[in-house]
Amino acid sequence: MLSKKTKYGLKALAFIARQEKGEKVQIATISESENISHKFLESILLTLRKAGFLGAKKGKGGGYYMLKEASEIKMTDVIRTLEGPIAMLPCVSLNYYEKCDDCPDEDACSVHKLMIQVRDNTLQVLRNNTLADLV
Amino acid sequence: MLSKKTKYGLKALAFIARQEKGEKVQIATISESENISHKFLESILLTLRKAGFLGAKKGKGGGYYMLKEASEIKMTDVIRTLEGPIAMLPCVSLNYYEKCDDCPDEDACSVHKLMIQVRDNTLQVLRNNTLADLV
DNA sequence: CTTAAAACCTAGTTATCCGATAGGGTAATA
DNA sequence: TATTACCCTATCGGATAACTAGGTTTTAAG
Known part of the structure; x- marks a missing residue:
């Protein structure tokens, strides 16, 4: 949320x-x-x-x-500034990565793989939207 | 998260x-x-x-x-059970909808539109993945 | 029939964070 | 020089997340 x-x-x-x-x-x-x-x-x-x-x-x-054009302000950047990580798990975050306490092997973690898919899809949406799209 | x-x-x-x-x-x-x-x-x-x-x-x-085949268990269902809404805002949630206190007009809200995009993309991923994909 | 093993259930604890507020401080302008 | 409006720190109540305690019920085995 x-x-x-x-x-x-x-x-x-x-x-x-x-x-x-x-x-x-x-x-x-x-x-x-x-x-x-x-x-x-x-x-x-x-x-x-x-x-x-x-x-x-x-x-x-x-x-x-x-300070700049609305079209130059990416949603990813704003959200990362205000919200922090976009990913649903710290271990799949590109900018706020953190290892999980459980999970001895990240690559073997089933949840990890799923959340990477979610992240990539979310990023695609947020990268393609700029402040200009909100206006 | x-x-x-x-x-x-x-x-x-x-x-x-x-x-x-x-x-x-x-x-x-x-x-x-x-x-x-x-x-x-x-x-x-x-x-x-x-x-x-x-x-x-x-x-x-x-x-x-x-109780049933792993392939019959959708990620959306499990996540909604344990986590609650999948959407990033209550006002764009399909299963847990709630009106925002601010926003007099939802359709005019710029953030609303963006988050619907995010939701739809996330749902697509989670609906296409079942427990069988995690195994 | 007794006992141990296992799930069931209610409730409580602790810690953290979110949203908001308080109360000034500082810089620029009319 | 008074006013306007941003700058900064501190605090606080409430909600929620993560976990814990302790007992009850069911089942299988001896």
């Missing part, structure tokens, strides 16, 4: 991407329009800014804005 | 399915062989039996056994 953090983050990104290029959007605007807790959204946007998806301007008339 | 419950359950099912048809397997055997806590596995197998995937015999010489 996708966390609300990720869901809100995607919605917020889509909201900002819908504006004129370079236009600044304030947290409060998104928060009200998308029904997201102001403070929670604040922390999410901060994460997205640090990850390089957004720029921010402080002070009066400030806000968040896109 | 798949819970350990589901992972263990799948491994246990595969273990039992590997035996001669109708052969009984004890919890302790699976527990030791697959490195799963005995008590935890106990509760998982109980769930699987109640869901109709396994039969059980009490008393000395008892154990769990397959």
Whole structure:
């Protein structure tokens, strides 16, 4: 299950991407329009800014804005930033790999093989979708 | 992320399915062989039996056994029993649908559309795989 | 008939994480 | 210089995951 953090983050990104290029959007605007807790959204946007998806301007008339084209922002990258691994098991994760405590031999694990199939299919969908597809 | 419950359950099912048809397997055997806590596995197998995937015999010489062919047990069914929804959002779940608190209009939600794609792809993989493919 | 073995069942524990909130701090602008 | 709006840290309640405890019932064997 996708966390609300990720869901809100995607919605917020889509909201900002819908504006004129370079236009600044304030947290409060998104928060009200998308029904997201102001403070929670604040922390999410901060994460997205640090990850390089957004720029921010402080002070009066400030806000968040896109740094690049929506079509250049892949869903895989956003989800990995907010959610973490895309795979259904740590042992099949490309970016967050972790060995299982049980499983002496990964290649012999039946579940492992199945989850690799799921992962590859999910990745294919998420790689082919950019923020532009959400807008 | 798949819970350990589901992972263990799948491994246990595969273990039992590997035996001669109708052969009984004890919890302790699976527990030791697959490195799963005995008590935890106990509760998982109980769930699987109640869901109709396994039969059980009490008393000395008892154990769990397959009720049907491994090829008749779909991964979707097992995962839904142990894990719950397969979808990444409640609002795109076929079997566990739930409306989102935010989102006034589901059809207008950009994230919704994306997650339907992911769901359909995942379902395709899981529907095409049976327990026989794990063995 | 007794005993040991095995599944059954209810409930509780512990630990972690999610979603949200609090309360300032800091920088930019009018 | 006051206001606006992002920046940062800390905290907290509730839910859930993973596992544990301890007893009950059923069965086979001696």
